[in-house]
Amino acid sequence: MKKSKVLTIFVCLVFFYLLFPLFITVVASFNSKDILTYPIDGFSLKWYKSAFSSSYISGFAISFQVGVVATIISLCFGVPVAYGLAKYKSKFTRAIKNVFFSPVLIPGIVLSYSLFLGWVFIAKEFDTRLPKLLVLMLAHIIVLFPYTIRVIGGAFEKFDFTIEDAAESLGATKKDFILHILLPSITPAIISASVLSFITSFNDIPISIFLYGRGSTPLPIIMMQDVEKYGDPSVAAVSVVLLFMTIGITYLIEKTLGLNNYGR
Amino acid sequence: MARLVLNDLKVSYDGKVNILEDYNLEIEDGKLVSILGPSGCGKTTTLKAVAGFLQSTGGEILIGDEDYSKVPVNKRNFGIVFQSYALFPNMTVFENVSYGLKLRKIPKDEIEKKVLDILETVELIALKDRKPENLSGGQRQRVALARALVISPKLLLLDEPLSNLDAKLRIEMRSQIKRMQQKFNITTILITHDQEECFSISDKVAIMNDGKIEQYDTPENIYSNPKSIFVADFVGFKNLLDVTRISPGVYRLSNGKNIEAEDVENAKKIAIRPQNIAVGQSSDSFIEGTIKVRTYLGEDYQYEVDTDLGEIVVSTSKAIALNTGDIIKLNFPKDGICVLAS
Numbered sequence: 001m002k003k004s005k006v007l008t009i010f011v012c013l014v015f016f017y018l019l020f021p022l023f024i025t026v027v028a029s030f031n032s033k034d035i036l037t038y039p040i041d042g043f044s045l046k047w048y049k050s051a052f053s054s055s056y057i058s059g060f061a062i063s064f065q066v067g068v069v070a071t072i073i074s075l076c077f078g079v080p081v082a083y084g085l086a087k088y089k090s091k092f093t094r095a096i097k098n099v100f101f102s103p104v105l106i107p108g109i110v111l112s113y114s115l116f117l118g119w120v121f122i123a124k125e126f127d128t129r130l131p132k133l134l135v136l137m138l139a140h141i142i143v144l145f146p147y148t149i150r151v152i153g154g155a156f157e158k159f160d161f162t163i164e165d166a167a168e169s170l171g172a173t174k175k176d177f178i179l180h181i182l183l184p185s186i187t188p189a190i191i192s193a194s195v196l197s198f199i200t201s202f203n204d205i206p207i208s209i210f211l212y213g214r215g216s217t218p219l220p221i222i223m224m225q226d227v228e229k230y231g232d233p234s235v236a237a238v239s240v241v242l243l244f245m246t247i248g249i250t251y252l253i254e255k256t257l258g259l260n261n262y263g264r
Numbered sequence: 265m266a267r268l269v270l271n272d273l274k275v276s277y278d279g280k281v282n283i284l285e286d287y288n289l290e291i292e293d294g295k296l297v298s299i300l301g302p303s304g305c306g307k308t309t310t311l312k313a314v315a316g317f318l319q320s321t322g323g324e325i326l327i328g329d330e331d332y333s334k335v336p337v338n339k340r341n342f343g344i345v346f347q348s349y350a351l352f353p354n355m356t357v358f359e360n361v362s363y364g365l366k367l368r369k370i371p372k373d374e375i376e377k378k379v380l381d382i383l384e385t386v387e388l389i390a391l392k393d394r395k396p397e398n399l400s401g402g403q404r405q406r407v408a409l410a411r412a413l414v415i416s417p418k419l420l421l422l423d424e425p426l427s428n429l430d431a432k433l434r435i436e437m438r439s440q441i442k443r444m445q446q447k448f449n450i451t452t453i454l455i456t457h458d459q460e461e462c463f464s465i466s467d468k469v470a471i472m473n474d475g476k477i478e479q480y481d482t483p484e485n486i487y488s489n490p491k492s493i494f495v496a497d498f499v500g501f502k503n504l505l506d507v508t509r510i511s512p513g514v515y516r517l518s519n520g521k522n523i524e525a526e527d528v529e530n531a532k533k534i535a536i537r538p539q540n541i542a543v544g545q546s547s548d549s550f551i552e553g554t555i556k557v558r559t560y561l562g563e564d565y566q567y568e569v570d571t572d573l574g575e576i577v578v579s580t581s582k583a584i585a586l587n588t589g590d591i592i593k594l595n596f597p598k599d600g601i602c603v604l605a606s
Contacts, residue, residue, distance in 0.1 A: 165317055166350035168337045170364035170415060180363070184354040 022243065029236035036233055047237035056238055059219035062133065066218060067201040070140035071194050077141075078148030078193070083182070085149070086156035097149075104146045108206040115139045116210035132213030139207050144197040151196060155189035195253065199246075266327055266418055266451050267293045268314075273333075274322030275313045283309045284475050287323065291468075294449040296442065298462030301472035302498070310472070311423050311455045316340050327418050327451075343412030343450075347424040349404045351396035357383070357407050358392040364415040382410045385444070402433045409441065413448055420445065420452040426461055438465050459499060463487065471495050493533055493604050501535035501602060502577040515603070519572040521550070525601040533604045538566060538579040540600030543592055550595045551576075555588050569594065 024038050032042035050056075081100065085093055103111055119139075123129055130138075167177040183190070208218045223235045273287040283306055291297045299307045312318035314325055316337035325332040332340055352360050358379060365375045383389045386406040396404055405425060412420060425441065426434045442465040445452050456462045462469055463483040470480045471494075479491045490496035497504060507515035513527040515534065525534060553571035560566075566579040567586060571594070578594060586592060 160348050160350055162346045162348050162350040163352060165315075165337075166344065166346060166411075167352070167363070168317075169315060169340070169342060169344040170411070171338050171341070171367040172363075173338060176367060181352050181354060185352070187354075 025236050025239050026243075028233050029240045031233045031236075034232050036231060036236065047233045048241070050232075050234040051237035051241050053234075055222060056219065056234075059217055059222040062136075062216050063202050063218040063220070065133070066136050066140055067198045069137050070144050070201050071197040073137075074141050074144040074148045074197055075152075075190065075193060078145055079152055079183075079186075079190070082149045082152040082156055086153060086159065087161050097153075100149050101146045103143055111143070112139075112206040112210045115142065115207060119211060132211065132216040135211050136208060136216060136218070139211055140201045140204065143204070143207060144201060147196050147200060148193045151193040152186060152189050155186040159185065191253070267291065268419060268451050268453075269326040270310075270314070270323070271326060272323035273310075273313060273320055273325065275309055275318055276321050277318075279321070282321070282475070284313065284320075287475075287477070289470060289477065289480065291451055291453070293451055295467040296445050296452040296454060296465060298454040298456055298466040298469045299472055300456055300459060300462050300469055300498075303457060305472040306475040307455045307457075307472050308423065309475075311421055311453065314419070314453065315342055315344055315421055341415065341417055342419045342421055343415060343417030344421045345405075345408045345412050345423065345425045347427060349396075349408040349428075351404055351407055351411075353396055356393050356395055357388060357399070360396070360407055361411045361414050364411065368415070378414055382414045385447070386410045386440070401429050402437060405429065405437055406440070409444060413444060413450070416448075417450065420448075420450045422452065422454045424456055425454070426456075427458070434461065441465065471498060473498075488602075490535065490602060490604070492606050493535070496533075496535040496602060496604055500537060502538050503536045503541070504533050504604075505536075505573055507531055507534050507603075517573060519551070523550075523596060523601070524598055525603050528603040528605050530605045531603045532606065535602040535604060536596055536600050538577045539564070540597065541576070541578045542595040542597055543578055543580050543584065543586075550593075552591060552593050555586055555590045555592060558586070558588050567592075 027040060028036050028038055029047055030043050030045070031037060031040040031047070032044035033040070085097060119130070119135055163181060164177055167181055168174075172180065202218075203220060204218070205220050205224065208221050212218060212221055219238075223238055226232075227235050268289075268291040270287055270289040273284055274282055275284040275287075276282045287310070289297075299310055301307045309318065313320045316332070316335065320333050323333065352363065355363065361383060362375050362379045365378060370378075380389065380392075383392055386409060388403065388406055388410065391399065391403060396407070399407065405428075408425075422441065426437055429437060438461055441454075454462060454466065463486075466483055468480060469483050469486055471478045471486065473494045479486055479495045481489075481491075486495065487499055490499055490501065493504060506518050507523070509529070509531045510516050510522065513524055515523050515525060515531060517523055523534070551571050551573060553569035553576060555567045556570050556575070557568040558565060561579070564579045564581050565585060566577060569576045569578055569592065576594065578592075580586065
C-alpha cells in the first residue's frame with residue numbers, strides 16, 4: 001500500500017515536470033496583454049486570430065510541403081536500401097549501415113553548416129541558384145533518410161527472404177512480389193517511418209535556419225523570429241494549435257491503423 | 265508423362281568450381297524420391313537448380329521431352345515447400361493458398377472451389393481466415409503443402425519440410441505428405457538429412473556425398489545392401505573393418521583371422537550392423553572383447569566392445585543385459601556381412 005502511494009506521487013511529479021511547460025504555454029496563449037506573462041492578466045482569444053494570420057499560414061504551408069515531399073522521397077530510397085541491406089548481408093553491411101546513419105550521429109549544427117556550404121558551393125561553381133524550397137527539401141531528405149532505413153530495416157530484420165522464392169515459384173514476378181507481399185507486409189513500418197520522418201522535418205530548425213529564404217520560411221523559423229522580435233503571446237497560440245493538431249492526428253492514426261500495435 | 269530426368273546437370277556458384285558435375289537422376293512419373301545426405305553434400309544445391317533459384321551451367325532438366333533448365337522460376341510451375349514454410353505474413357491461410365491461382369487469372373469461383381477443396385484435404389478449413397502468425401508449426405506446414413499443390417504443379421519439391429517439427433508431429437506429417445503425394449499422383453523430390461524420414465515414405469532414395477550420388481535405389485536395397493563405404497556408414501553399419509581378399513569369398517582381417525562372405529573383387533572393407541553380430545556363442549567364437557561402454561536404447565542395449573580389431577559396436581535385446589567390464593565372445597554371421605569395394 002505504502003509502496004504504491006510513493007509510486008503514485010513519483011509518477012505525478014514526473015508528469016508535472018513533463019507537462020508544466022506545455023500548461024504554461026496553453027495558459028499564456030489566452031493572455032489579454034501584449035507580453036508573455038504568467039499568470040495572465042486577463043482572458044482573450046485575440047492571439048488565436050493572429051495565429052491564423054497569413055505569415056503563419058504560409059509558414060505552415062512551407063513546412064508541410066517540405067515535410068511531405070522529403071518523407072515520400074526518403075521512403076522511395078529508404079525501402080529498397082533497407083531491403084538490400086537486410087537481404088544481402090556481407091562484411092561491408094555494417095560499414096554501409098554506419099554511413100547511412102551518419103546524418104543522425106553527426107551534430108545537427110555541423111551537418112546543417114555543411115549542407116549550407118554545399119549549397120553555396122553549388123551556387124558558385126555552377127552559377128545556379130536552386131529555388132530555396134527545393135534546397136530545403138533536398139537537405140531534409142538527407143536528414144530523414146537514416147530514420148527511414150532504421151525503421152524499415154527493423155521490419156525487414158524479421159522478414160524471411162525465402163518468401164520471395166516462394167512467391168516466384170507460385171508464378172509471381174518481382175513486381176507482383178513487391179506489390180502483393182513485400183509492401184503489404186511492412187505497411188506498419190512504412191506508416192511509422194512516415195510519421196517519424198514528417199515530424200522530424202516539421203520540427204527542424206538547425207537545417208532550415210541555414211537554408212531558408214524569402215517566401216520559403218518554415219513555420220518553426222517564423223515562430224522563433226517572432227519570439228525574438230515581438231515577444232507577444234501569438235507564438236504561444238500557434239504552439240497550442242500545433243499541439244492539438246498533433247494530438248488529433250495521432251488519435252486518428254491510432255484509431256484507424258493502431259500505430260502502437262505495429263510500430264514495435 | 266511427367267518423368268523427371270536430370271541429364272549431366274552442372275551447377276557452379278562462381279563459374280569456376282562445379283558444385284554439381286555430370287549429375288544424373290531419373291524419377292518415374294508419380295514417384296517420391298528422396299535426396300539424402302549430410303549437410304554440405306550438395307542436396308540443397310540440387311533442389312535450387314531444379315527449382316530454378318540457381319541457374320544450372322550445363323545439362324538438362326527434362327520433364328517429359330521439355331527442357332526446363334532455361335525456364336525462369338515463375339514459369340516452371342513447380343510446387344515448392346520450404347523448410348521455413350515461407351508463408352506470406354500479410355495474407356490469411358485462404359489468401360496464401362489462392363495466391364498462385366490468382367496469378368494464373370483463374371475465375372474467382374473456380375479459385376474458391378479449388379482452395380476450399382484442398383484446405384478440406386489438409387483439414388484446415390476452420391482456420392482459413394487466420395494469419396500465419398496465429399498457426400502452429402504443423403498447421404503452417406500443411407498450408408505450405410496446400411499452397412504448393414493447389415497450382416497442379418508438374419513437380420513437387422520438398423526442402424527439409426519436417427525438420428522444424430517435433431518428433432510426434434514429424435511422423436504424422438510425413439504420412440500426410442505421402443498421402444497427398446499419392447492422391448495427386450505427383451512426381452516429388454524430398455530433400456532431407458534424416459534417414460528414417462526419407463526411408464519411410466520414399467519409393468527410391470538417392471544418397472549424396474560431395475556433389476555426387478553414391479547410390480540410387482529403393483530404401484530396402486540401400487538398407488540391406490549398401491554399395492559404398494560412405495553409404496554403409498550413413499545407413500547405420502557402425503562396424504567397418506579393413507579386409508584383403510585372399511581368395512574368392514574369403515577375406516583376411518587386420519588381426520590375421522580369415523572370414524567368409526559374399527565374393528567381391530577389390531574388396532576393401534566389410535560392414536556389419538550392431539544387431540547382426542551374434543553375442544556369447546561360446547562354441548566357435550570368432551573374436552573376444554571387453555565391454556567399455558553400455559548404452560540403453562529402449563528396445564535393446566548397445567555396447568562398445570574393445571577387441572583386437574578395434575572398437576566394435578554390438579547390440580543385444582533387453583533380455584541379455586551385460587555389464588561394463590564383461591568379456592564377451594562375438595561372431596560375425598556370413599549373411600550379416602556386407603562387402604564393399606569402394
